[in-house]
Amino acid sequence: MIYLDYQATTPLAPEAREAMLPWLAGPESEAFANPHSPHKSGRRAAAAIEIARENVAALFPPGGRVVFTASATEALNLAIIGSAARTFAVSAIEHAAVFETARYQADSFEILPVDGEGLVDPDAPIPPGTDLVAVMQVNNEIGTIQSVSEIAARAHAAGALFLCDAVQAGGKLQPPENADLIALSAHKLHGPKGIGALWIREGIKLNPLIHGGGQEGGLRSGTLSPSLCAGFGVAASLALARQAQDAVHVEALWNAARAALPNFTLNGSAAHRWHGNLNLRSQGLDVSRLMSELRNIAFSAGSACASGSGKPSHVLKAIGLSENQARSSIRLGFGRYTRMSEVVEACALIAAAAADQ
Numbered sequence: 001m002i003y004l005d006y007q008a009t010t011p012l013a014p015e016a017r018e019a020m021l022p023w024l025a026g027p028e029s030e031a032f033a034n035p036h037s038p039h040k041s042g043r044r045a046a047a048a049i050e051i052a053r054e055n056v057a058a059l060f061p062p063g064g065r066v067v068f069t070a071s072a073t074e075a076l077n078l079a080i081i082g083s084a085a086r087t088f089a090v091s092a093i094e095h096a097a098v099f100e101t102a103r104y105q106a107d108s109f110e111i112l113p114v115d116g117e118g119l120v121d122p123d124a125p126i127p128p129g130t131d132l133v134a135v136m137q138v139n140n141e142i143g144t145i146q147s148v149s150e151i152a153a154r155a156h157a158a159g160a161l162f163l164c165d166a167v168q169a170g171g172k173l174q175p176p177e178n179a180d181l182i183a184l185s186a187h188k189l190h191g192p193k194g195i196g197a198l199w200i201r202e203g204i205k206l207n208p209l210i211h212g213g214g215q216e217g218g219l220r221s222g223t224l225s226p227s228l229c230a231g232f233g234v235a236a237s238l239a240l241a242r243q244a245q246d247a248v249h250v251e252a253l254w255n256a257a258r259a260a261l262p263n264f265t266l267n268g269s270a271a272h273r274w275h276g277n278l279n280l281r282s283q284g285l286d287v288s289r290l291m292s293e294l295r296n297i298a299f300s301a302g303s304a305c306a307s308g309s310g311k312p313s314h315v316l317k318a319i320g321l322s323e324n325q326a327r328s329s330i331r332l333g334f335g336r337y338t339r340m341s342e343v344v345e346a347c348a349l350i351a352a353a354a355a356d357q
């Protein structure tokens with residue numbers, strides 16, 4: 001199988017897996033201990049978690065703290081509900097984890113539109129009285145990169161908090177230095193599934209969603225998994241160490257894929273974009289038929305979350321595509337472990353199958 005669905009999830013880095021294995025211990029070692037226990041083996045597990053926390057913290061700006069969660073979805077829920085905000089301004093292309101949570105929590109809800117390129121206008125006015133503004137750094141469907149620092153500054157000028165969903169940007173791009181809350185997910189940066197993080201700027205007070213033993217400074221009760229934390233920590237360090245190298249590789253894959261699919265139109269900006277995301281459309285393309293003919297290529301129709309729901313993507317709609325154009329769109333996602341030969345082969349197969357329809 002050729003895996004071209006890096007926005008849905010990424011393969012676990014071998015180094016992250018190695019770091020996890022010792023903590024998946026049975027009775028033969030003490031590494032199964034509860035990291036919140038005061039005895040020696042518990043303290044050893046707690047120390048491994050704190051090393052992981054420092055490594056994950058290096059992905060964020062200075063001046064805040066990292067709370068581990070079970071996913072970015074949970075981190076975003078903690079930010080949105082925990083902030084007790086009631087009035088929201090969120091971009092039209094946010095992930096459901098932001099949209100649905102803000103909608104659940106909101107007394108009032110303002111949408112910040114995007115242009116045809118999939119970009120939020122950084123000068124768009126923030127309605128007075130807004131408690132929290134949320135704009136993602138990199139979109140999961142079309143890869144567009146938002147001017148999050150400028151938008152954060154405007155949010156602050158309007159007296160609002162700024163939340164950034166940096167799930168698709170983590171380890172790849174500099175985070176916005178002036179955000180108040182930033183969410184990440186380990187499995188989008190070659191770490192394990194089942195762990196995410198919320199970065200909280202010093203001085204910002206949140207209410208916990210999960211109550212109990214008071215772990216994570218009282219913000220997120222429950223026993224942490226040393227294995228998941230260790231895997232996340234190593235994946236984070238590796239992402240930073242390989243950032244430039246990974247970006248060069250992604251650029252080469254992007255150029256090859258674009259050249260191999262000349263009859264497709266790009267959805268979203270080419271310039272303000274993470275180039276590991278290629279969202280394309282071809283008029284009249286039957287995407288379900290294409291996917292069933294190319295079962296050995298893992299790619300997506302629209303976003304992984306929206307596909308299967310039968311609903312056209314809200315992101316493609318927000319950039320002005322008709323329902324038919326949205327339905328004739330595919331998303332190819334690639335990254336660190338994608339080989340050039342895989343991209344060349346997959347694009348040739350996609351081009352041929354599309355031409356045959």
Ligand code: PLP
Nearest residue numbers: 071072073095097140167185196
């Ligand atoms: N935000 C974005 C932009 C995403 O792409 C995803 C996952 O698809 C999430 C949030 C949710 O992340 P998680 O799978 O860790 O809950």
